Amino acid sequence: xxEFLIHVAIMACLYGLLSLSLNLQVGFGGLVNFGQVILFGxxxxxxxxxxxxxxxPVAGIALGIVFAVVVAAAFARLGRNLGADYWxxxxxxxxxxxxxxxxxxxxxxGGAQGISGIPLLFGDMxxxxxxxxxxxxxxxxxxxxWWLCQRLTTSRYGLALKLMREEPQLAASLGYDLxxxxxxxxxxAAVLAAASGxxxxxxxxxxxxxxxxxxxxxxxxxxxxxxxxxxxxxAIVGAILMQFLFAFVPFVKDALGLPSEYVAAMRLTLVGxxxxxxxxxRTQGLIPERIGGKQNG
Amino acid sequence: xxxxxxxxxxxxDGPDILQGIDLTASGGEIVTILGPNxxxxxxxxxxxxxxxxxxxxxxxxxxxxxxxxxxxxxVKNHRMGFVPQTDNVFSTLTVADNILLGARHLPVAExxxxxxxxxxxxxxxxxxQERKASALSGGERQILSxxxxxxxxxxxxxxxxxxxxxxxxxMHEVFAAIAEIRDRTGMCIVMVEQNAFEALGVADRAYxxxxxKVAIEGRAADLLADPAMRHLYLGGEPPxxxxxxxxxxx
Numbered sequence: 001x002x003e004f005l006i007h008v009a010i011m012a013c014l015y016g017l018l019s020l021s022l023n024l025q026v027g028f029g030g031l032v033n034f035g036q037v038i039l040f041g042x043x044x045x046x047x048x049x050x051x052x053x054x055x056x057p058v059a060g061i062a063l064g065i066v067f068a069v070v071v072a073a074a075f076a077r078l079g080r081n082l083g084a085d086y087w088x089x090x091x092x093x094x095x096x097x098x099x100x101x102x103x104x105x106x107x108x109x110g111g112a113q114g115i116s117g118i119p120l121l122f123g124d125m126x127x128x129x130x131x132x133x134x135x136x137x138x139x140x141x142x143x144x145x146w147w148l149c150q151r152l153t154t155s156r157y158g159l160a161l162k163l164m165r166e167e168p169q170l171a172a173s174l175g176y177d178l179x180x181x182x183x184x185x186x187x188x189a190a191v192l193a194a195a196s197g198x199x200x201x202x203x204x205x206x207x208x209x210x211x212x213x214x215x216x217x218x219x220x221x222x223x224x225x226x227x228x229x230x231x232x233x234x235a236i237v238g239a240i241l242m243q244f245l246f247a248f249v250p251f252v253k254d255a256l257g258l259p260s261e262y263v264a265a266m267r268l269t270l271v272g273x274x275x276x277x278x279x280x281x282r283t284q285g286l287i288p289e290r291i292g293g294k295q296n297g
Numbered sequence: 298x299x300x301x302x303x304x305x306x307x308x309x310d311g312p313d314i315l316q317g318i319d320l321t322a323s324g325g326e327i328v329t330i331l332g333p334n335x336x337x338x339x340x341x342x343x344x345x346x347x348x349x350x351x352x353x354x355x356x357x358x359x360x361x362x363x364x365x366x367x368x369x370x371x372v373k374n375h376r377m378g379f380v381p382q383t384d385n386v387f388s389t390l391t392v393a394d395n396i397l398l399g400a401r402h403l404p405v406a407e408x409x410x411x412x413x414x415x416x417x418x419x420x421x422x423x424x425x426q427e428r429k430a431s432a433l434s435g436g437e438r439q440i441l442s443x444x445x446x447x448x449x450x451x452x453x454x455x456x457x458x459x460x461x462x463x464x465x466x467x468m469h470e471v472f473a474a475i476a477e478i479r480d481r482t483g484m485c486i487v488m489v490e491q492n493a494f495e496a497l498g499v500a501d502r503a504y505x506x507x508x509x510k511v512a513i514e515g516r517a518a519d520l521l522a523d524p525a526m527r528h529l530y531l532g533g534e535p536p537x538x539x540x541x542x543x544x545x546x547x
Contacts (some may be wrong), residue, residue, distance in 0.1 A: 156401070163398070165385060166387055166389070167381075167385075167387060168383050169348065169381050169384070170381055170384060170385060170386075170387070172344070172348070172367075172368045172369055172382060173368055173378075173379035173380075174398055174399060174401075175371065175372035175373050175374065175401070175402060176369055177367075177369045177370075216384070276477045283534075291389045
């Protein structure tokens with residue numbers, strides 16, 4: 001049970017990173033990114049491709065970040081020509097195209113079989129020290145990401161992001177370069193997501209295209225909306241809550257005497273139902289955004 | 298100050314909304330752009346501001362072609378102020394924060410000095426500095442958006458329907474404030490308006506657009522007095538048989 005709880009905590013931290021990344025985009029910048037999972041996938045495949053070419057973890061994280069930044073730059077470029085809603089659909093399309101590429105370009109990605117055998121980051125340590133060290137790393141990453149997001153969003157840059165989200169035309173007429181703001185935000189978010197993907201790949205030891213399905217993006221969206229869009233702590237709380245709920249679905253299944261195939265359906269219902277409930281009855285999420293406040297600088 | 302030369306513009310792959318517009322505006326004058334809905338008034342203003350890039354022709358500011366310069370660069374480098382039609386204040390910020398947003402490129406000392414000047418000019422805002430902008434009336438919001446545009450001391454001020462949604466009393470107050478800005482600062486003001494009578498009352502010159510072209514241009518006072526203009530664009534009585542337009546029909 002102890003190791004199971006460590007596993008759930010590690011996954012909660014990794015999803016917390018993804019949730020912070022999405023929250024920076026949608027909660028602060030108003031960037032409706034439906035392709036978030038592919039930024040995570042850049043991190044996982046960076047680690048996997050580096051491993052398959054006998055390169056070390058440093059090359060893996062570097063490769064993951066480079067992939068993610070390139071995809072983020074492509075997203076940002078699309079945003080120059082498309083309205084917010086169409087941009088959201090375009091990010092979903094790009095993510096799906098890249099997932100299909102990963103599924104078919106076996107020479108690079110291992111195709112549908114993926115790449116397995118990626119070494120654990122603390123594989124030479126006895127259990128449960130290895131998982132505990134991984135959890136420690138994840139916690140440090142999550143805290144660092146939270147600190148970074150907090151610093152960014154309480155600065156003049158954060159104010160600019162909120163102005164862009166609230167009134168883009170007005171923000172532009174005040175001299176804010178919206179294209180640059182979007183690009184910078186996507187870059188930061190991409191690095192956070194890639195870091196999560198890198199640790200995930202070295203924790204699960206397998207990377208495949210099935211990890212990049214769009215339902216993962218909507219799971220991250222549910223975490224942000226349930227936790228509280230526009231609030232970093234809310235995004236983390238949403239991720240932890242959803243992960244622990246997911247983890248205990250099998251126990252509920254056993255208690256109700258349901259067949260095993262119901263587990264996936266119950267998790268999807270949890271995501272959809274949770275999203276719907278919060279969108280209808282508590283749009284601000286569990287920890288609402290702090291509105292207003294003095295302008296910095 | 299501003300010269301629009303045979304500008305064509307539109308959105309996406311759609312047809313040209315502006316079909317070869319010519320317009321000039323100088324310092325110390327208010328130029329108003331009038332016309333029925335869908336004639337391209339706001340598109341023309343967005344073209345001048347830099348939100349819409351012209352497909353043809355040129356927009357010049359102080360003799361330099363700025364057709365391809367985006368709005369944020371015009372604000373910083375060409376001292377342009379722009380006040381959008383609606384959603385022109387950040388309702389979650391205070392009045393003071395809204396105004397100071399317009400001065401973020403200025404040194405702190407100059408910013409504080411300009412802010413104090415504006416508070417003296419607009420006492421209705423001075424008494425509500427710490428209130429959220431959402432608590433202001435429509436007219437006060439419009440004055441607030443004007444004050445925010447003015448704090449950076451622009452040379453050119455573009456106003457998109459400043460009287461939209463205002464009561465007649467508030468409208469009068471806003472137009473009086475605009476005229477006062479021109480008289481005091483010698484600024485070049487270009488204003489798109491639906492309320493043609495009131496706009497012509499404060500403007501120096503006017504352009505009336507129809508289907509993306511300049512249908513009529515001339516001195517505001519002449520347009521206001523002309524029976525044909527009153528009938529065609531201002532909803533007035535038809536002109537008498539001898540009534541001939543005194544303005545330049547294009």
